[in-house]
Amino acid sequence: MTAADFNRTMLALFGSLVFVGLIMEYTSFVFAPQVLKVPGYALPGSAEAPASAPAPAAPKEVPLPELLAKADAKKGAADAKVCATCHSFEKGGPAKVGPDLWGVVGRPVASAAGFSYSDAVKGLGGDWTFDKLNGWIANPKAVASGTKMAFAGEKDPQKRADILAYLQSLSDQPVPFPK
Template identity: 35%
Template sequence: MDKQNTIFGWVLFSGIVGLGLAIVSGKYFHADNLEAPENPGYFVAGAAEGGGGAEEMTMAAALNMDGVDVSAGEAVFAKCTACHTIEQGGANGIGPNLYGIMGKDIASLAGFAYSDALSAKEGAWTWDEMNAWLKSPRGYANGTKMSFAGLSKIEDRAAVALYMNSMGSNIPVPEYVEAVAAEAEGAEGGATDGEAGVEGGAIDPVEAAEAMDMAQPVPGNPPGT
């Protein structure tokens, strides 16, 4: 009987000690007492800003980059040959034959069973539409049968679009002139850097010349009179 009481006593004592430690540790490690480390171990860039990043260049700019050409696009297209043919009269595979695809209506090749997601798309395969499709097929048409993840680099997308365009399409390639693009951006944002502008920043060269003539001082008179 004494032995049994001794065991019960130790069990009770252990329980009291455990409860006491739990209470003490709970007070010490309470969330209010926890401080963030001065230098966090990892920081995901862009997380605090909502994941924003640099704006991607336009398709027109990429199409006119050095090194972006038909031969480069043919090399990139090698990734597509497991599912597609592109020669005239080529057979459909897992994906449709792509001869003459540029400029053609989306999901319009007769005899090929497109997904409902892609069939629901309207319009034609323009440069921008093809860019969006090649970047992320599932993002472009959620539910597409195409399992390819996409091409992350716009240079690769532009090059392969040029190659496909050379295979039976030959739609006009948009020109990109840096000075014109910069002028368009300035017009959207208004006059900057002290430039006088009209209608959103555009400067009429005739009016500018006339203004300069009017600003010239008359001989014999000090400027500003």
């Protein structure tokens, strides 16, 4: 081995060491373990939750009357376009895939003339209150598994309130919102 060979070898060795060192430095930066200030999870309302790392507030459920108070029937009419593929909204409107929804608020469940309801919906009983309609629009299958209403559900509570405000308007004697 000549001196030049030796130098080259050493240089290569040194170079690789630096390279490996850099990689280790980089990975420890990328995969840096997160050190918790407080062991465990900060629960909402727990006194010792550090102020610097507040737990993300669980989406608070706003009561329906509050949502209805700021509901917009015009927006609801637009949001109810998806319903219109299956429902008519006019007084004396025809049954389509689903029953006519004129005056549905306060109407006995499964009572539209000329529509053949599923046993699941027929078995619900009672009248369509705002509360029941809210649950229904959110997830029909959860209310009546086996329903014929093939609608996944509107997950946005304010949009549901808007739709309810629109449904309320479809009546000669609109049912007032619950307090």
